[in-house]
Amino acid sequence: MKYALVAAVILQGTTVLASLLPVHFKAPSAAHFFDLVQNDTYDFGCRPKAVPTDDGHFTLHALLTEGQIAYLTKEYEPSSEITLHRIDISKRAAIAPIGNGDRFQAGAVAPSGLGTKATGSTISSIMNVNEINSAIKGLVNAYGISTITLPYRTFNGATQTAAYVGAGTDKSKYRLYLSAGMHARERGGPDQLIYFISDLLAANKAGTGLKYGSKSYTNAQVKSVLAAGVVFFPLVNPDGVAYDQSSNSYWRKNRNTRSGTSGTSVGVDINRNFDFLWNFRKYFSPYTAPASTSPGSETFYGTAAASESETKNHVSIYSSFPKIRWFMDIHSAAGDILYNWGDDELQTTSSTMNFRNAAYDGERGLLGDTAYKEYMPSSDATNIKNVAAKTVAAMRAVGGRSYTAMQSVGLYATSGASDDYAASRGYSISGANKIYGFTMEFGYSTNFYPTLAEFNTNILDTNAGFMDWALAAIAVGLD
Numbered sequence: 001m002k003y004a005l006v007a008a009v010i011l012q013g014t015t016v017l018a019s020l021l022p023v024h025f026k027a028p029s030a031a032h033f034f035d036l037v038q039n040d041t042y043d044f045g046c047r048p049k050a051v052p053t054d055d056g057h058f059t060l061h062a063l064l065t066e067g068q069i070a071y072l073t074k075e076y077e078p079s080s081e082i083t084l085h086r087i088d089i090s091k092r093a094a095i096a097p098i099g100n101g102d103r104f105q106a107g108a109v110a111p112s113g114l115g116t117k118a119t120g121s122t123i124s125s126i127m128n129v130n131e132i133n134s135a136i137k138g139l140v141n142a143y144g145i146s147t148i149t150l151p152y153r154t155f156n157g158a159t160q161t162a163a164y165v166g167a168g169t170d171k172s173k174y175r176l177y178l179s180a181g182m183h184a185r186e187r188g189g190p191d192q193l194i195y196f197i198s199d200l201l202a203a204n205k206a207g208t209g210l211k212y213g214s215k216s217y218t219n220a221q222v223k224s225v226l227a228a229g230v231v232f233f234p235l236v237n238p239d240g241v242a243y244d245q246s247s248n249s250y251w252r253k254n255r256n257t258r259s260g261t262s263g264t265s266v267g268v269d270i271n272r273n274f275d276f277l278w279n280f281r282k283y284f285s286p287y288t289a290p291a292s293t294s295p296g297s298e299t300f301y302g303t304a305a306a307s308e309s310e311t312k313n314h315v316s317i318y319s320s321f322p323k324i325r326w327f328m329d330i331h332s333a334a335g336d337i338l339y340n341w342g343d344d345e346l347q348t349t350s351s352t353m354n355f356r357n358a359a360y361d362g363e364r365g366l367l368g369d370t371a372y373k374e375y376m377p378s379s380d381a382t383n384i385k386n387v388a389a390k391t392v393a394a395m396r397a398v399g400g401r402s403y404t405a406m407q408s409v410g411l412y413a414t415s416g417a418s419d420d421y422a423a424s425r426g427y428s429i430s431g432a433n434k435i436y437g438f439t440m441e442f443g444y445s446t447n448f449y450p451t452l453a454e455f456n457t458n459i460l461d462t463n464a465g466f467m468d469w470a471l472a473a474i475a476v477g478l479d
Contacts, residue, residue, distance in 0.1 A: 020063040020250050022087040024445075026053070030411060032082055033060045034367075037412045040292035040299055042068065043250075046183060046331045048411045049445055060411075061087075061445035063250060096187070096455040098245045099125040107137025113195030114459050115210035115217075116202045122456045127191050129242045132181075132235045135194045136163055143201040151316055152309035155256040156239040160313050164321070165197060167229030174229030174321045175478040176470055179314060180330035182270050182418065184240030185250045185448040188455050189330040192442070192462040193234045199463065200226055212464040213398035225470045228478055231321050236310050237270055250448060252298050254310055259303060260295035268302040270310050271329075272414070274421035277343055277355055277364070278305035283415070288365035290343065290415035301416055314418065318425060318432070326387075326436050326473040327422040330462070333443035335403050337391045337465070339384045340376065340423040340437045342408035343415060347373035348381050356428060365413035384436050387472040391440075394468030395461045403461075408439060436473070440465060 020043060027033060030050035037048040043063040050058040064072070069084065076082050104111060114121055127135060139145050146169065150160040167173035180189035203210050203222045210217045235241065237254050244251040253267030260266050272291040277283040278301060280290045291301040306312055318324060340346070343355060344364050353360060354375040363372040376384075388405035395403045408419060419437030426434035442462050443450060450458060 019065050021066065021069065022089060023062050023064050023069060024085050024087060025060040025062065025082055026057055026085060027060075027082045028057055030058050033058070033411060036060070036082075038287075038289045040289055040294060040297040043298050045445060045448070046186065046334060046441060047414065049334045049336070050411050051445065093451040093453065095449040096452040097125045099128045099131050102131055102134050104131055104134035104138045106134050107141050110138035110142035111135040111194050111198045112202065113199035113463065114456070115196075115199035115212050115463055116206070116208070119211070122452070123191070123195070123459065124452070126187055126455060127194070128245060129235065129238050132190050132194065133161065135198075136161055136234070139163065139165075139194075139198060139201065143205065145197075145201070148320060150313035152312045154239050154309050155254060155258075156242075158238040160233075160235070160238065160310070162231060162233040162317060163197075164229065164231045165201065166226030171321045172323050174231050175323060175325045176225075176228050176473065177231045177233075177317060177321065177324045177327045177422075178330065178466065179233040179236050179328075179418070181235040181237050181241055182310075182329060183252045183331060184237050184244040184254075185252055186332040187244075187449055188442070188458050189332065190234040190241075191455075192459050193232055193330060193466075195459055196463045196466050197230065197232055200230070210463075210467065212460045212467075215394055215397045215464040215467075217467050221467070221471060224474060225467065228470060228474055229321075230470075231317060231324065233314065233317060236314055240267065248449075253300065254308060256308065259300070263296070264298070265295040267300070268308050269297075269299045270308055270314075271331075271418055272299050272301040272416040273306060273308050273311045274315070274416045274418055275305035276417065276421040276424045277415045280365075280415040283355070283361050284343070284365040284413065285363055288413050290365055290413045305416070315421070318422075323433055323479075324435060325433060325478050326438075326470075327419065328438040328440055328466075328469060329418045330440050330442070332441060332458075333447040334441035334445055335401070335443065336439075336441040337388045337395075337403065337405045337469075338408040338410070338419065338439040338441065339388045339405070340408060340420055341374040342410075342417050342420045343413050344372055344374045345409055346376055346381060346407055348376060348378040351375050351377075354427070355424065367409065367413070380434075380436070383476045384438075387436070387469060387476060388438065390472040391438075391465045391469040395465040398461050398464045399457060401457070401461060403465075438469070
């Protein structure tokens with residue numbers, strides 16, 4: 001098997017997205033999947049995750065074409081260790097609909113989240129791109145929040161907006177930054193973030209608390225989160241989201257056509273485009289694939305670090321709000337809270353073994369070895385793990401769904417990711433603030449298009465997670 005399979009299947013690189021089908025691989029250990037996940041023509045969702053099973057094995061979810069399924073089924077037939085299984089979705093409820101029109105009436109109506117509503121209340125559809133923008137305007141009109149127009153237009157000409165709330169007009173008072181909608185197909189992230197902000201504002205105005213399933217918060221806790229200063233960027237990839245919502249194609253990247261004009265060659269994976277070890281062929285071991293140089297890949301890293309307008313806009317937030325200490329990027333679908341680092345396993349003993357040290361170029365990204373592990377001071381490692389654990393505990397408490405706190409590196413290394421870029425700034429940019437970086441992976445593996453019931457459950461789970469993440473961050477410290 002090994003890299004012979006990787007090389008062979010790269011020849012099948014063109015994927016017709018509408019024909020992607022959910023499958024899972026099963027093997028005796030997570031290590032059995034290491035070669036498989038290096039193949040950048042396969043779609044393993046937001047990032048590959050090996051999930052333990054009750055019988056002591058592990059599963060790895062993927063989205064594959066019929067041709068890929070046929071090829072891999074034949075390839076694995078002689079093997080008793082790795083098996084491939086289709087996932088039956090014939091009895092699954094219909095996916096949550098995308099909203100029609102504009103329920104927020106160009107900002108005349110403010111969004112209202114589930115945390116301030118009676119138990120059992122639901123939201124009837126996912127916001128379309130226009131509604132996300134109208135929802136922000138609705139919060140401006142109802143609560144007087146402030147917005148910032150970001151400096152770069154997307155490839156399709158969209159103007160992007162972020163907003164900030166809670167700490168007044170002095171941007172140096174803002175400590176929390178959350179973003180969503182970076183991967184287009186991961187439906188519900190922008191909604192979750194906007195409804196969370198609307199809950200904070202509504203509860204603050206009414207002098208009440210919040211309730212998400214079995215998890216409750218006081219008005220004092222609401223005020224504490226707002227006082228920390230919250231910056232939110234709910235739609236990082238508007239071009240990609242608009243395309244995905246119109247095509248139902250599991251589209252992940254943006255819609256930049258400079259590197260390819262058709263099929264999967266269109267677009268850049270924004271979450272491999274940040275300036276953190278972006279040139280992975282230089283910085284990583286040749287035996288790992290933290291991103292892809294192929295435009296046809298779901299993890300295509302672009303033409304340069306921060307080549308994309310969406311990436312530049314995301315990064316510009318740090319210049320506008322220079323004292324941000326805590327960052328979270330919202331994704332699906334895995335059921336995890338991830339924390340730095342994603343390029344290699346974390347270590348706290350050798351400060352010279354770090355991403356800036358050229359002596360380790362070509363050695364990063366191989367898990368389980370001793371050649372390289374990414375440095376973090378022990379106090380920071382303790383803090384980031386504790387905050388992740390408290391976030392996971394809150395999400396579990398809502399309704400009992402399983403979530404896991406783990407380091408971002410997971411089953412394989414990544415480069416150019418938003419959470420690692422955030423954390424890297426304090427080390428590599430003179431005068432930049434130290435930032436703890438997190439990624440929230442809501443939902444279940446490769447379940448990018450939730451049913452309506454799942455969509456509402458995801459809102460409850462994530463909003464409780466946001467609250468406890470913020471409260472735990474405040475407890476650790478904002479300065």
